Amino acid sequence: MDGAPHGQSTQDTEIVRLGGRSWLAAAFKGWRGRCPNCGQRHLFTAYVKMASACRSCGQEFEPFRADDAPAYFTILVVGHIIVPLMLVVEKQWFPALWVHAALFLPGTLALSLMLLPRIKGAVIGLQWGLNMRPGEAR
Numbered sequence: 001m002d003g004a005p006h007g008q009s010t011q012d013t014e015i016v017r018l019g020g021r022s023w024l025a026a027a028f029k030g031w032r033g034r035c036p037n038c039g040q041r042h043l044f045t046a047y048v049k050m051a052s053a054c055r056s057c058g059q060e061f062e063p064f065r066a067d068d069a070p071a072y073f074t075i076l077v078v079g080h081i082i083v084p085l086m087l088v089v090e091k092q093w094f095p096a097l098w099v100h101a102a103l104f105l106p107g108t109l110a111l112s113l114m115l116l117p118r119i120k121g122a123v124i125g126l127q128w129g130l131n132m133r134p135g136e137a138r
């Protein structure tokens with residue numbers, strides 16, 4: 001006997017033992033602003049303000065804290081997109097500084113504002129998927 005309850009395969013038992021969580025699927029649901037547990041759109045109540053719990057499945061979000069990670073990853077990604085673009089534009093067309101400012105300041109702002117809630121959701125989803133609860137570790 002492999003220890004699996006009657007009617008379940010060993011593979012099903014492994015999934016149950018791990019809580020049935022896929023960290024990748026949970027991070028993707030979070031990226032989309034959805035609850036990592038049920039996939040309903042209840043992760044945020046405002047732009048990056050997290051709900052205390054999912055209104056659909058009741059999953060508590062309070063123990064999951066992203067802290068500075070979303071800002072860090074947003075800066076990392078935006079910097080690696082904008083800076084090479086600026087260098088290419090400068091090398092190819094030598095535009096005036098006001099052209100750089102007109103292109104890349106709004107671009108940086110828009111990309112940052114677009115990515116920040118998605119990255120925060122992905123971090124929260126990843127924490128949920130890996131059963132990390134940084135808020136309870138204190």
Ligand SMILES: [Zn+2]
Pocket residue numbers: 035036037038039040042054055056057058059
């Ligand atoms: Zn939910």
